[in-house]
Amino acid sequence: MARIKDQSVRDVIAAADIVEVVGQRTALRRSSGTRYMGRCPFHDERSPSFSVNSDLGLYHCFGCGKGGDVVTFVRETEGLDFVAAIEWLAERFRVPLECEESSxxxxxxxxxxxxxxxxxxxxxxxxxxxxxxxxxxxxxxxxxxxxxxxxxxxxxxxxxxxxxxxxxxxxxxxxxxxxxxxxxxxxxxxxxxxxxxxxxxxxxxxxxxxxxxxxxxxxxxxxxxxxxxxxxxxxxxKKSAVLYGLHLARPAIAKQDRAVVVEGNTDVIALHQTGFEPVVASMGTALTEAHLRELARLTRRLFLCFDADAAGEDATLRGMELAAGQGFDIRVVTLAPGQDPADAPDGFEARLGDAESYLHYRVRLEIERASDRQEAFVRAREILARAEDSPERQDALRLLADRLDLPRETLSGIAPARGRGGGPRELSQPRKLLDAGERLERDALAAVMAHGELVDGLAELSADHFDVELHRRMRFLLVERIDSTDADLVALRAELDARADREGITRRTGAELLLRLRERKLRRDLQAEEDLARTTELQAHLAKVRQALTELA
CATH class of the missing domain: 3.90.980.10 (DNA primase, catalytic core, N-terminal domain)
Incomplete structure (x- = not known):
């Protein structure tokens, strides 16, 4: 595949209007100058905490911590890689792309x-x-x-x-x-x-x-x-790679962290028009590797909604097992024979509340399929032995015990699989709280971003003045006045911009923060220094910094 030229990437980013792109996902209101605020499109919130800077083309959410530039936003909301996101924006804003020489x-x-x-x-x-x-x-x-x-x-x-x-x-x-x-x-x-x-x-x-x-x-x-x-x-x-309606369902799947897979196209449309949007159709096929690759970019929580006959077919079960093996959290909604999701779309959300976990569903199905009690136990044991210990597994064990009237010691002999990694992602990860030192570094960098005249002061500080490696990298970019497409740096840049605005960091405050970094470094050096002459020199430098801080106060 031909590589897009760097200049074309820069042209696309420069031409893309982040307010227009973000505005398709959430309503934005101008708060001041080039700053806009709105409710975060990545998580549910009542009070707007999502900040967009139209001048710098950056966004940051103070609630969930997501942030970046317009390319990051398209990647997150559309589930695309970097190249596809650039192509998406180029098509949207009519920017011609030039590629490096190819065959x-x-x-x-x-x-x-x-x-x-x-x-x-x-x-x-x-x-x-x-x-x-x-x-x-x-x-x-x-x-x-x-x-x-x-x-x-x-x-x-x-x-x-x-x-x-x-x-x-x-x-x-x-x-x-x-x-x-x-x-x-x-x-x-x-x-x-x-x-x-x-x-x-x-x-x-x-x-x-x-x-x-x-x-x-x-x-x-x-x-x-x-x-x-x-x-x-x-x-x-290629039919096995198509999920009907995925291009329209992507934003809702990403925001709600769940995808509902149904069988038919009309089911997708019927649910969509009731306002239920995170739904796609497998077009009558079982889940495939291609389907799961697309869905994994957006969520690991899948609700499978099929009629009773299709849900029990071997191909469908293999698709479920494939998804479970890749760490998806699978829930199964089984419909009555002849019934489709489109038959009662307004009550569909309630059906999801009654969905079975994959293990509970499989154990129940194997019990119902078996010709006798012994066969049911063997089938269920095979399913449970492949699963790691979890609340869902314990629930399936209780179902097996109740249906077959098994003693506790029999169940204890069904050992869970050892951890294999790749399990379901954490559904809710609290944002890391910054300690005082990390917050000092980040606020100082935010000040420099907001007040370019502070760059010279930042340049006088070395990378050793910063403990966090990402902050050291950002210091280098600010001093050298270089832009980067590195995702971590773009996200940090967006956070620094939003932080400076929210905290109202002034030029004077920024100068003080840079002095505080100097002071911290000098105090550490003094604690580690054993040479008397060098100690005296460091103390003199520290006194000057403290004097400068007093004058700023």
């Missing part, structure tokens, strides 16, 4: 993919127009209304109608080739439209780019056999 083959592949994305987006627009503007769309719009899908939600998910013909001709008129249409899965071998008249669900990648379609049958004389038919698998579309 002709790599350039050709990149251009081909861009053309495929473009033709698929044009196809989505074509289908949308036929649904909302064409005469044939009236009946389909009535069908959607009958399913409880409102126009606003249908438009948000870009639902459309394939007329069965005309797409290939329109695309060729726009300059797309027959080869491109075939590679995008929009035409068949004869060059005709691939999809007959059907309700179209665009399938998008993590960035919201259309990569294919799922088409629902509308008529009995439909030439395609399946009720739902997907685009042919190709360079962009």
């Amino acid at each position: 002709p083959l790599a350039d050709e592949a990149r251009r081909r993919r861009e053309r495929l994305y473009a033709v698929l987006d044009q196809a989505a627009i074509f289908f949308e127009r036929h649904l909302w503007e064409g005469p044939a769309g009236e009946q389909v719009r009535a069908y959607l209304a009958g399913r409880g899908i409102r126009e606003e939600a249908a438009r948000a998910f870009r639902l459309g109608l394939s007329p069965g013909e005309g797409l290939a001709r329109k695309a060729r008129e726009k300059g797309f080739t027959a080869q491109e249409l075939r590679a995008a899965g929009l035409t068949n071998q004869r060059g005709n439209d691939y999809f007959p008249p059907r309700l179209m669900f665009p399938l998008a990648d993590a960035r919201g780019r259309v990569i294919g379609f799922q088409a629902r049958k509308l008529r009995d004389d439909d030439p395609l056999r399946g009720k739902y038919v997907n685009s042919p698998e190709g360079e962009l579309f």
Whole structure:
């Protein structure tokens, strides 16, 4: 993959309006000058503690501690890596990207993919127009209304109608080739439209780019056999990697630290339009490695909501076990036969409250599947022996004991697995409280950020005046007037900026803080010094610093 030039990265960051980007996730109110405040989009809070500096392009939350620049924000909210976040911002703010020299083959592949994305987006627009503007769309719009899908939600998910013909001709008129249409899965071998008249669900990648379609049958004389038919698998579309609705659910998944996986596209839409947003569909497939990679960027808490038959299928169970093995906290919501989440979307949150832990669900299922008491015990023991000790495991053990009427000594023989690491992440980690020395260093750096004229005073201090390595690195950047894309330094820079504003750190206060760092270093040196002459010299320096502090007071 070609590397984006550093200058292009700088151009994107300079062009990106952080207030506009953050404003899509939470309402911001100007507090003063270039400073905005709002409720944090990363955690629930009543009082706004989320600070944005539009001039420096930085944000920081005093509640949860998250902070950084506009690239960090996009990475956090969209679940993207650095390169993808730069591409996302470049597309949003129309900044052309230049890449380092790459091979002709790599350039050709990149251009081909861009053309495929473009033709698929044009196809989505074509289908949308036929649904909302064409005469044939009236009946389909009535069908959607009958399913409880409102126009606003249908438009948000870009639902459309394939007329069965005309797409290939329109695309060729726009300059797309027959080869491109075939590679995008929009035409068949004869060059005709691939999809007959059907309700179209665009399938998008993590960035919201259309990569294919799922088409629902509308008529009995439909030439395609399946009720739902997907685009042919190709360079962009691979069914096992797609989670329907993920591009719209990402912000809610990240903020609520949970994702709900359902089976069908209409379930996602029905729940979304009730205001329940952290939901995606696996499109009838079990959880795969690709699904889990996408979800792991946002959360480790998964609620799986399938009908009774699907939840017990071996493929679904293997997907659950795969997720549990990767440290996901799995909860299972089993629906009655023939029932979908869309049947009662308004009460869906209550269903999640009754969800079973993965271990409880698996043990219950194995007991119900077994032909006798002995087989049930063996099956359940195999599941429990692979699990580490946890409250969920203890709950599953109690279920096994109650169902099979087992004595306590029998259960004690089912030893838990040893810790393997990679377990569920801590769901709530309190922010580290700064000690006095660390706070002194951070406040001094915040003062220098807020008052550039203090840089010379900071330059007179060495790295040894700072105990925290990250602070030493920040001192170097401030003295040398260098920007960095290092995530830790960007986050610290954002915190220092917000801290200086909230604490009202003045230039005079900053000068005092720098003197305090000098004083601390001199006192430490005196304690360690054994040479009399050197001790006398240090005491003289300390007296001067204390005099300067007195004059500032």
